[in-house]
Amino acid sequence: MRVALIGYGNVGRAFAGLLEKKRKAFPFRIAGIHTARHGTAYDGADFGPAAGSVDEFLDRAACDVVVEITTPNPASGEPALTHIRKALARKRHVVTANKGPIAYAYAELRDEAERAGVQFRFESTVMDGTPVFNMVRKNLPGVKVLGFTGVLNSTSKVVIEAMREGKSMQDGIEAARRLGITEADSSYDIEGWDSAAKAAVLANVLMDARTTPLEVDRRGIGRLTPERVLELAQARKTVCLVSRGHIGPSGVRLRVRAEVVDEADPLASVQGTSNLLLLHTDLMGTIGVMGISSGVEQTAYGLFSDLVDIAESAK
Numbered sequence: 001m002r003v004a005l006i007g008y009g010n011v012g013r014a015f016a017g018l019l020e021k022k023r024k025a026f027p028f029r030i031a032g033i034h035t036a037r038h039g040t041a042y043d044g045a046d047f048g049p050a051a052g053s054v055d056e057f058l059d060r061a062a063c064d065v066v067v068e069i070t071t072p073n074p075a076s077g078e079p080a081l082t083h084i085r086k087a088l089a090r091k092r093h094v095v096t097a098n099k100g101p102i103a104y105a106y107a108e109l110r111d112e113a114e115r116a117g118v119q120f121r122f123e124s125t126v127m128d129g130t131p132v133f134n135m136v137r138k139n140l141p142g143v144k145v146l147g148f149t150g151v152l153n154s155t156s157k158v159v160i161e162a163m164r165e166g167k168s169m170q171d172g173i174e175a176a177r178r179l180g181i182t183e184a185d186s187s188y189d190i191e192g193w194d195s196a197a198k199a200a201v202l203a204n205v206l207m208d209a210r211t212t213p214l215e216v217d218r219r220g221i222g223r224l225t226p227e228r229v230l231e232l233a234q235a236r237k238t239v240c241l242v243s244r245g246h247i248g249p250s251g252v253r254l255r256v257r258a259e260v261v262d263e264a265d266p267l268a269s270v271q272g273t274s275n276l277l278l279l280h281t282d283l284m285g286t287i288g289v290m291g292i293s294s295g296v297e298q299t300a301y302g303l304f305s306d307l308v309d310i311a312e313s314a315k
């Protein structure tokens with residue numbers, strides 16, 4: 001299968017490395033790579049000048065699958081949304097790690113893919129490739145997801161951990177930045193937008209919610225102080241930025257809050273770049289999925305697992 005990449009940053013490079021490592025068993029070929037400022041490359045050649053447009057790139061890079069891994073725009077899902085639509089219109093399968101399009105327009109993209117007769121996959125959008133969507137799709141047939149509880153934002157955990165050591169919010173943000181996990185604008189993490197986007201993705205895909213991050217009842221950790229965190233620590237409690245979803249009388253309700261939890265609560269057990277998601281279901285009770293210290297390698301694996309799945313379903 002021939003694969004075209006739009007975006008070649010941290011995730012793109014890790015993904016290309018993974019394809020190379022697994023080339024014998026999984027002979028995928030990179031047909032082209034398109035970036036914003038670093039140019040465009042075709043068929044393993046060096047980067048040359050950027051294609052004039054994504055249309056030009058997609059028309060020239062003869063590929064079966066487009067992997068969309070550009071920088072996210074938390075307020076709109078662009079430019080990835082347009083890139084994905086253009087790929088689907090050309091009847092290419094699409095794999096993405098970009099939350100935006102799924103948070104803002106999942107149902108439309110799913111339907112566009114279905115009409116085009118191609119696959120649309122996004123395992124890496126939540127929990128860096130730890131199986132969530134593929135697990136539900138493959139391993140939980142007939143199960144209805146009624147709700148979820150997730151601790152899904154790494155920056156907030158690093159900040160709260162720093163506060164437990166008496167450090168300031170800014171010290172915590174800088175520690176997260178050194179780990180490479182904070183968005184350029186850290187308020188996206190601190191004010192709960194990242195957690196809201198992940199909640200919208202989970203609800204759209206697993207609960208057919210047709211919502212957006214703008215509709216999530218959201219409050220981040222912006223007003224939390226080290227004094228409050230230390231006071232809670234003395235009572236063996238901590239704070240977690242929790243994303244919750246459930247089906248209410250008027251449809252799916254989504255909420256992001258800095259919640260006070262007992263230190264012994266499973267939600268408090270995930271630290272740093274680890275993540276926890278509990279799915280509340282009708283037939284299987286509550287199921288937990290945990291990713292320990294995940295990062296760009298796991299994100300790359302999530303893309304790879306989607307790609308392998310598409311290749312197998314095309315046989």
Ligand SMILES: NC(=O)c1ccc[n+]([C@@H]2O[C@H](COP(=O)([O-])OP(=O)(O)OC[C@H]3O[C@@H](n4cnc5c(N)ncnc54)[C@H](OP(=O)(O)O)[C@@H]3O)[C@@H](O)[C@H]2O)c1
Binds near residue numbers: 071295
């Ligand atoms: N990093 C993680 O661990 C992680 C985890 C889960 C999901 N994700 C998601 O994965 C995606 C990629 O993340 P990343 O860390 O690799 O980002 P990154 O290092 O910032 O790289 C982004 C890439 O997108 C390219 N790009 C931006 N706008 C473009 C446009 N309009 N047309 C073509 N290319 C464009 C950039 O081009 P230039 O190189 O020319 O600037 C760059 O190559 C994001 O959506 C992110 O949210 C990342």
